[in-house]
Amino acid sequence: DFDTDDRHLQLLACAAQKRTETYLNRKLYAPDETIPDSDPDGLHLPDDIRLGMLMLISHFYENRSSVTEVEKLDMPQSFGWLVGPYRYFPQ
Numbered sequence: 001d002f003d004t005d006d007r008h009l010q011l012l013a014c015a016a017q018k019r020t021e022t023y024l025n026r027k028l029y030a031p032d033e034t035i036p037d038s039d040p041d042g043l044h045l046p047d048d049i050r051l052g053m054l055m056l057i058s059h060f061y062e063n064r065s066s067v068t069e070v071e072k073l074d075m076p077q078s079f080g081w082l083v084g085p086y087r088y089f090p091q
């Protein structure tokens with residue numbers, strides 16, 4: 001059983017969810033979770049947003065510093081492509 005990086009991966013998962021919620025201006029809920037009436041902009045976590053979050057986790061895991069010796073690595077552009085359609089802009 002390989003669990004050396006579990007705490008780091010959990011941290012990345014929490015950060016990816018918070019970053020995604022901030023980007024979307026929406027709180028994400030598990031598919032089996034009830035969205036409260038007090039959160040009309042809440043969203044059940046669809047597969048494409050889940051994939052975008054997994055890509056963020058993978059990106060941050062593989063690139064533990066913002067700049068490598070060879071190149072500067074930016075966030076995956078596909079993140080915005082996957083989650084962008086769900087972005088909410090308050091009126």
